[in-house]
Amino acid sequence: ILNVEQSPQSLHVQEGDSTNFTCSFPSSNFYALHWYRWETAKSPEALFVMTLNGDEKKKGRISATLNTKEGYSYLYIKGSQPEDSATYLCALDSGGYQKVTFGIGTKLQVIP
Amino acid sequence: EPEVTQTPSHQVTQMGQEVILRCVPISNHLYFYWYRQILGQKVEFLVSFYNNEISEKSEIFDDQFSVERPDGSNFTLKIRSTKLEDSAMYFCAIGTPRTYEQYFGPGTRLTVT
Numbered sequence: 389i390l391n392v393e394q395s396p397q398s399l400h401v402q403e404g405d406s407t408n409f410t411c412s413f414p415s416s417n418f419y420a421l422h423w424y425r426w427e428t429a430k431s432p433e434a435l436f437v438m439t440l441n442g443d444e445k446k447k448g449r450i451s452a453t454l455n456t457k458e459g460y461s462y463l464y465i466k467g468s469q470p471e472d473s474a475t476y477l478c479a480l481d482s483g484g485y486q487k488v489t490f491g492i493g494t495k496l497q498v499i500p
Numbered sequence: 501e502p503e504v505t506q507t508p509s510h511q512v513t514q515m516g517q518e519v520i521l522r523c524v525p526i527s528n529h530l531y532f533y534w535y536r537q538i539l540g541q542k543v544e545f546l547v548s549f550y551n552n553e554i555s556e557k558s559e560i561f562d563d564q565f566s567v568e569r570p571d572g573s574n575f576t577l578k579i580r581s582t583k584l585e586d587s588a589m590y591f592c593a594i595g596t597p598r599t600y601e602q603y604f605g606p607g608t609r610l611t612v613t
Contacts, residue, residue, distance in 0.1 A: 419600075420600040422600070422601075422602070424604075429606075430606060431504070431591075431603075431604040431605055431606045431607070432543075432591070432604045433604075434601055434602065434603060434604075437600045437601050439600065477543065479543075481600060483556065487545050487548065487556050487558070488533075488535075488545055488602070489545065490535075490542050490543040490544070490545075491542065492541075492542050493542075
């Protein structure tokens, strides 16, 4: 059983603050790493898929980096806004898109 | 971004009853997945389905579970005899392996009483 860890599990930040959280995974089982943003009562929304060591992806104020050799990815949010409040999930794709192992998620609350 | 709908949004059933959860992708995809999340726990992979066959399944996906595409559009997950521990949110996803992306439906909350 693969273990995908996310930290912290919850986070409160003030509006305007920048923040980041971590996803760690077994580096020997890497094929791709997914980040999802999941708001309550909605579908998990795909943010990034990362496949190469050193990958950096950006979408607006959200960006992510990937280190496959040491087995971690960081998600950064610059200038947090209340609408960024959600649970951020990372998921390790270890078998060529067939099977994905999720972390528990980081629940972010941005306080206005 | 591909759209996926799921029905029903919430189903309550008694232990031992059969349930069928439905997923309708609004696009042509060949790769389908079911996941579940028991309240407070991680999202768990159940099964992947390609070209009308199961391509991989987890240890959770035992003989009580089955999947099919009965009419080429709907993708269903059947639980033959539900147990209390089957209570969870069930998500369908469609995949585009070329880009590794998966797109999720809104989920069906299953409550077994």
